[in-house]
Amino acid sequence: MGAASRFIFRRRGGKGWHWTDIVTWVWLVGGLLIMFGPAVWLGFSSFKSPAALAEFPPTILPYVTQQVNVEGYEQPLALYEASLPDGSTQVLAEVRRIGIVSQMVDPNAPGEIIRVNIGDRTPVRTMSFATENYTEPFVQFDFVQYLWNSVFVTVTATLITLVVNSMAAFALSKYEFKGRSVAMLIILATLMVPLSVIMVPLYSIISAIGLFNNLWGVILPTVATPTGVFILRQYMLTIPDELIDAARMDKASEWQIYWRIVLPLAAPALAVLAIFSVVWRWNDFLWPLIVLSRRELYTLQVGLSIYAGELNVQWHFILAMTVVTMIPVVLVFIFLQRFITTGIAGTGLK
């Protein structure tokens, strides 16, 4: 730890610990635990059997009781560490349990039955990854179909979002026209309308125009995000107007100015919006759940919800599929993370 922390933290002035160094250290390590810890634990939990998931006290890693095949018994038997009346402890296999008494045998000498009070035995456990949490859904569940739907929704929605929002942002940042401030006002005002508030009428609109049970019903309502217009416009305001004048002098049409000058220059902001759009669309749950009720149209998030029944929820599958659905988002983030800060820094949010 010492060497690692010395590597990680350069102390103020290089000599001695200033109190701010301690605060920094505590904050970072605490942050690492609090921010990453839960997700790591989620990852491990996704490999637990249903019984282990329900278990208290919970374990960090997935464990199961070890089992052995004992001569003379058809089924494998569970291994326990039992404290015997003589005070010694021994690893025994449980044959059956009758009330509070467990009948056990020594796996090496299976002849004799030893009776142990169940309070005096603790299971011998080994780490075991319940990979069937992953494999079973892959088999039963049209994973590939759901993945394709998710990818289609995410990519299409993101592309349309980028094009449509950047066009609007271009108009709102680089042109003077009647109604510009009204448009801007409307967009800002709806920046804060949560979906759940307009869900009922939106649902009736979707079903009226026949987009119910249709991936476009998931895509279209989300693509005109006010946030996207807002972020892009703020960024485009920082692009000098002279560049656009120059392009006009260079015989570029307005459309060319948009896609050959403004779009490339707004790339950092577009990257930020793309990242957010991918994350939002990929994680979208409530709305797709409402619009889609046909198997072949499910996205992954909706697909994994089928494990939530009326009376029981099959958490082991949900957890495993949640981890699977998190992977692309994490990958996108890892590859594009440098854009996030530079993009946010440049989107005029400062």
Added chain:
Amino acid sequence: MGQITLTDIKKSFGAIDVLHDVNLHIDDGELVVFVGPSGCGKSTLLRVIAGLEKVTGGSIDIDGRRVNDVTAAERGLAMVFQSYALYPHMTVRQNLAFGLENSKMPKAEITERVGEAARMLEIDAYLDRRPGQLSGGQRQRVAIGRAIVRRPVAFLLDEPLSNLDAELRVSTRAELAALHARLSSTMIYVTHDQVEAMTLADRIVVMRAGRIEQVGTPLDLYNTPANRFVAGFIGAPHMNFLQGEVAERTGDSAIVTVAGGVRVHLHPVEGSMEKGQKLTVGVRPQHLVISADPTSPKVKLRLVEALGSETVIHGEINGERLMAVLPGQQRYRAGDEVPLDLEAAPLHLFDENGMRIFSTPGTQRRLSA
């Protein structure tokens, strides 16, 4: 090719009038400089000519064709922007070619033109760099190159040197002059720096508050400024202005008192000057000399700037400030009192409205206390 005529150009942004009835004719091959303080409308006028702004009234003609409703792209002009406005995401080559591609020029010709311009401007070594990798001077050349490849009817340059450091500005200025000589096409050049205007221009257009104050060759403006504004604007350091009054007028001579009693004897004089008329006397700092006559009016020095080749003194005479450029090195210090006189100095007289009454180098002049 390259004649531009502006007739009664008006431009307003909302309720604010930026240009008032501007009339100007620019001849083919001429290098005209628009000069004036910031906010005078010179850039707007340039943008109006470029087609980037629509006029509110009047008409613009290029080579006899009215272009009011012709878009910027189709006026056949090229513009060099103050910030250069190079496309940061394109290489120099792409920057140069962009406009040509837009007019659907064959590839081969684009390559040829880009190469030619690059050679001319000595930027061929940087063709595959992006603007961000170039120095200020190199960017400036690229910006000019982008205009040149277009072979425009006229070049419009909006303060193209203002982002360069002083030294580079001087050398680039010379190159621009050479370029103009070589291309011999019409150029309109906007600057707030009168030195640039003086050195480059065939003709200078001095503007103030949306109006043209005077149009003329650099020396015209220097020698016979039409009004007090032009007189003060052209020439560095700027002209001294002294408030005065006509004390005597006899025939072709006059005596004007300035700065609380200093008498200026003028001969010959022209124009209408009557006794008691208030006026302003302008004299360039270079035209003041140290008087050998100890009775001459004395200037109390406030600051002495020794530049080596010359010495600039800032002084006061009866409460009015005065500046003089003296040749060589002088041994004065702040606080000294120095007798000054006019010797072979052109004087400029302006009436109460600031309009010139007359200015002539031939006037006899003498100061007396």
Added chain:
Amino acid sequence: MQTKSIIAGLALALLTSTAASAGDVRVMWYSDGVEGEVMKDLVDRFMKENPGINVILDNVAYSVIKEQLPVQLEAGNGPDVARVTAIKDLAKHWLDLRPLVKDPAYWDENFGDKADWMRPDGSDQISGFMTQLTLTGGFANKTLFEQAGVEMPGPEATWEEWAAASKQVADSQQVPFAMAIDRSGHRITAPMLSYGVNYIGEDGKPAPLDQGAKDFLTQFVNWTEEGVFAKDVWVSAAGNTYRAAAEDFINGQLAFYYSGSWQVANLTTKIGNNFDWVATGSPCGPAACTGMPGGAALVAVKYTKNPEEVATFMDWMAREEIVREFSERTLFLPAHKGVVEKGGLNFQTDNEQAKAALGTFVEASKATSETALKLPAWRWADTVYAAIVTRVGQTLAGELSLEDTFARIDADIAQKVKDAGL
């Protein structure tokens, strides 16, 4: 590029929205456990036997059935067949299979007693059948009782007796709670019925809470405050959200857990060999020893474009041997009279406890009271359930006094009746 994909997408969209070709039967299905897989097998077999009919099984989250299906139905959309629980509420959307099925008499004979649960009042419509019958009932942690040396109350024991015994066990074994009951109006209605409650007023609309209801709820709240009943599960949500207390029972934290027959499979897998447990049936109250029946039905939807195929499918699914197989494999209680009467269901589990528990539930179903059997067919049942759960949850969280609780429950129900415009 974007435009191309938009055009392609729109084309695709048009295709998919009109893709309901003749012969398709869409089944909207939710699962609590393995029944989705069993259903998939059955559907595959059906299609093999009926090559002209293409059955598409849409596995959905229960929330889709509960929240979106009603809306779809209202818009005249929806699947052709659905597995639903709000069968009475939505009865006007179900298809009458009587003229379509091969042998209506078979349906009346075997499913007739529950047919009222899923048809508009006063009609003789055949809407579908119950895929499973559920019955609420208790589970006891036998091992805990043994360890504590407390004798488990017998079959006729009262709620008080169970509470006392469980409390004794919990105290002796240091488990956090003695008893728990799922956060569900349906669940809590069972003991309320045993206390003699009647929700149904003379006009068929909800009556104000009667004395029996107030007695039990008072008792329940007191028990919870004393730590007999687990408070957690009831305060862990707002509104009428369902919460199960199964996890606590699975972890050996409860002596007695009141839930229902559907938990058998769940408990079997998750408890494994950790302790012994038994199903107890429903404890008694002053009036009865009843559990609450319930279940899910497979119904045909009126808006189908292929009623013939739907009827063929429903006929096939309702066949005695199919119902039997479905029940045996899913460990659900069957609702088919023939299957029940013949008995001898070979539930597919090698867990003796599970088999015994299922046996107990089958036995306990005979004690189901008249009122209990009426409730699933009563339109306002859910309204009453929701109001009770919402307000009792608040009471247990300390937000309402008991008196206010009763007043609020009555007011909530009255408001809903008014909202419905009836």
Added chain:
Amino acid sequence: MTPPAAGSPAPSRSFASILLAPVKLVMGIIDVPLRALQKATGISGMAIFFLAPNMLIFGIFVLLPLAINFVYSMTGGTAFFLADRTFIGLDQYDRLFECSNYLDPMSCQEDAFWTAVGNTGWFVVLQVTLMILVALGTALILNRKLRARSFWRAVFFFPVLLSPVVVGLIWKWILQRQGLLNFALFEMGIEPHNWLTDRTWAFVAAVGVSIWAHMGFYALILLAGLQAIPKDLYEAAEMDGTKASRVFWRITLPLLAPNLLVVVVLALIKAVQVFDEVYVLTGGGPGTSTMFLTQYIYETGFASQLRNPGLAAAASILMGLVLVVLTLLQLGIGRKTEPKGGKK
């Protein structure tokens, strides 16, 4: 990147140009009719063209629903589709406002609505304040000279990527009675506590979890602001021997003010809309102590079998009014901070 020698094209360019060739082609084709359009309408006409697709989608899927919601709020019944609903005027609003004492939600006919309003109010105040403090602290620390800064940045940003449902679930498993936290406390010999069924703690948990989930985003905005503060200001302060705390109050904070304002407004808006993660975490309980407005609207209008879309719409219109106030605030701030746009 060293610039390649003159004449030879950059190697990456040729690859990119192959990739972009079809885009170029399509854009070129689109350009033809658009040039004609531009000729016909002029440049300001093109502005409308650029704005149109967004406004169209926006109008259909955001504005129209908002308008319909308004109509909904004037109708009664349980029917979902407007055509099947009866007009009842302002009854739904009357019902929401029927209260004998507005400070006591329990005295209201729709006590759940007022409880939700109160909860949302408290939540907004607490969550926004605390989150901004935490985000500011994180930004200040990330702005120090750190090794592997981008790693640390990622650590704090990471939860922003998770879906609200996942966030809710993770924390539910940690905080529930038999959760990881209690287990850890138990191991350390501290009495476990039932966090999610204690009215106060559940609220604290809701606030904490939503801070956990969103803090990283705001910390990054603040970090971007910190990095934009010119270093020479700090050097000047150091030359003057200014105390660190004074540097923070007199230099850092004032120069960070525009970012802070943006963060406050965005966080406010987000906090008023709080729903998903808390819904998964606590379900609104215990009792109704973490039930927020959005949950009330969702459950009243959609999620329960006995829904009342009209009442939900009325509640959402009232919520909208509150949001409009926040919008105006945002606009005021936006005007102050945004760079000058348009023409010179």
